[in-house]
Amino acid sequence: MIEPLDRNREELTDDNHKDGIDRRGFLKCMAWAGTGMLWTLNGGVLSSRVFGADNASAGKSMNFVQISDSHIGFNKAANNDVTATLQEAVAKINALPTPPAFILHTGDLTQLSQADQFDTVDQILKGAKTTTGNVFYVPGEHDVLGDGGKLYLARYGKGTQGSGWHSFDYNGVHFIGLVNVLSLKEKGMGDLGQEQLTWLKNDVAGLASSTPIVVFAHIPLWEVYPQWGWGTDDGAQALSYLKRFGSVTVLNGHIHQTLQKIEGGVHFHTAMSTAFPQPAPGTAATPGPMVVPAGQLRHVLGVTNVNYVPGKHPLALVDLPLLSSTAAPAPEGDAQ
Numbered sequence: 001m002i003e004p005l006d007r008n009r010e011e012l013t014d015d016n017h018k019d020g021i022d023r024r025g026f027l028k029c030m031a032w033a034g035t036g037m038l039w040t041l042n043g044g045v046l047s048s049r050v051f052g053a054d055n056a057s058a059g060k061s062m063n064f065v066q067i068s069d070s071h072i073g074f075n076k077a078a079n080n081d082v083t084a085t086l087q088e089a090v091a092k093i094n095a096l097p098t099p100p101a102f103i104l105h106t107g108d109l110t111q112l113s114q115a116d117q118f119d120t121v122d123q124i125l126k127g128a129k130t131t132t133g134n135v136f137y138v139p140g141e142h143d144v145l146g147d148g149g150k151l152y153l154a155r156y157g158k159g160t161q162g163s164g165w166h167s168f169d170y171n172g173v174h175f176i177g178l179v180n181v182l183s184l185k186e187k188g189m190g191d192l193g194q195e196q197l198t199w200l201k202n203d204v205a206g207l208a209s210s211t212p213i214v215v216f217a218h219i220p221l222w223e224v225y226p227q228w229g230w231g232t233d234d235g236a237q238a239l240s241y242l243k244r245f246g247s248v249t250v251l252n253g254h255i256h257q258t259l260q261k262i263e264g265g266v267h268f269h270t271a272m273s274t275a276f277p278q279p280a281p282g283t284a285a286t287p288g289p290m291v292v293p294a295g296q297l298r299h300v301l302g303v304t305n306v307n308y309v310p311g312k313h314p315l316a317l318v319d320l321p322l323l324s325s326t327a328a329p330a331p332e333g334d335a336q
Contacts, residue, residue, distance in 0.1 A: 062171045065093050065100040065128075066216070066304040068253030069273035071142065072120045073111035078276035078289035079297060082111075083120060089274045089303045090128045099129045100305060101170065106253035106271060107140025107181065107218030113147065118155055139164055140218040140254065141181040141188075149182060165196050167203050174207055176200065178217040180232045188229025190219030192238055201241045212247040214306075220252040222261060222268050225281035230255050239266065251304070255287070272302040298323035 070086045079085060093100065103125065110117035125135050137156040139149055149163055160166040160177075167176045178200070180190030192200075204213070215221070221235035232238070242248045248266045256273035257280065276289045277300040284290075292300060 062173075063096075063098060063100045064102050064104060064170075064306050065130075066104045066106060066251050066271050066306065067125075067274060068106040068218075068271040068303075069108040069140065069256055069275055070105075070121060071108055071111045071273070071275035073114060073117040074275055074289070076289060077291050082275040083124070085298070085301055086121070086124050086274045087127075088298070089301070090124055092303060093305070094127070094129045096305065099131050102130050102132050102134040102136060103128055104175075104177075104216050104251065105135060105137045106216050106251060107138050108142045108253065108273075108275075109137070109140070111142055113143050113145045113149075113151055115151060118151065122155075136166075136168070136175070136177060136216075137164070138177045138179055138217055139181055141184065144182055161199055162196055165199060173212045173214055174204070176203065176213065176215045178215060178221075178238065180217050180219045180221075180235075184229070185233045186229075187227065189226060190217075190221075190229075190232035190235070192232065192234050197234065197237055197241075200238055204241055204245075207245075209244045210246055212249075213242055213245050214249045214251065215242070216251040218252065219254045220268065220270055221250050222263075224255060224259060224270065228281065228287045230281065230287070242266070251306075255281075257300075269304070271304050272300065274301055274303065277301070 067086075067089060071082050072086065074082050093103075105121075105125075109121045128135075137152075139152045139156075143149065143152045144163075153160075153164055157164050163179045163182050165177060165179050167174065169175070178192060178196065180192050183191040183193055185191050207213075217232070219232055220230060221232045221238060223231035223235075225231070239248075239250075243264070246265050250266060250268045252268070252270045253273070255270050256276065256278040257270065258272055259268075259270045261268040276297075277292060278287050279290050
């Protein structure tokens with residue numbers, strides 16, 4: 001199974017299972033060949049097609065792109081040129097037959113939250129072709145190192161609340177950006193905190209239950225692998241406020257690989273990194289940058305593109321590597 005804004009709610013315009021998965025289940029659902037997915041939000045349900053695939057409904061659709069874990073400033077054996085691979089991801093986006101409306105970046109823009117690293121991210125993403133010109137961010141833990149996120153907020157916090165959480169509406173879809181990296185719990189588990197949870201509850205209170213919801217955050221809101229801190233301590237409470245909605249999609253980064261879970265009306269999806277892979281849950285002593293054989297790196301990096309066509313309801317998840325249009329074999333390597 002391969003799977004900035006007034007009151008944080010401003011309408012953008014564009015003219016144009018089970019409650020857990022065992023380790024075996026994770027490995028079956030984990031796809032290392034992960035890039036180039038064009039998501040489609042059809043009547044509130046996400047589907048996808050590969051980059052460059054034919055789409056007769058493209059003229060009616062809305063799409064956006066998710067980028068995650070760029071780690072600009074990282075320079076080790078797992079990838080000694082993360083700037084180049086982020087540039088390749090942008091080139092992949094720009095090759096889409098229909099430009100996305102905007103980009104969501106789900107954190108770890110940088111490796112060490114330094115000004116020059118943020119500058120590099122900004123310059124590269126300026127080259128991405130979108131119809132609104134917008135990029136929406138949430139921070140990763142690497143973006144708040146040393147200063148508690150002050151530099152990140154100075155750049156990307158306009159119109160947000162608290163440590164950077166925010167929401168906006170686009171073409172009838174309600175988007176919610178959450179921050180779960182500033183008060184990490186045991187083993188690095190994410191945490192939202194009561195202030196943000198109260199804001200979230202109030203943010204969705206006035207929405208009709210038929211409103212499609214897209215949540216994006218850095219650390220997964222579901223417990224992917226708590227032993228490595230791959231989950232959010234109070235994520236279940238956040239999701240309880242969204243249970244009444246018929247369609248909820250949660251997009252995360254942090255774990256540098258594609259995993260999917262569908263629970264009730266909630267679709268969870270974690271994105272590939274544009275920098276380096278990490279080991280599958282439980283397959284190494286610890287998480288961290290993973291070295292793969294020469295020539296395989298671009299098979300395990302990528303972006304996610306989401307496309308919405310009202311009135312259709314297919315759900316089919318496909319991942320493609322940056323390097324080619326065919327799935328790559330699972331890489332071999334050790335955590336570093």
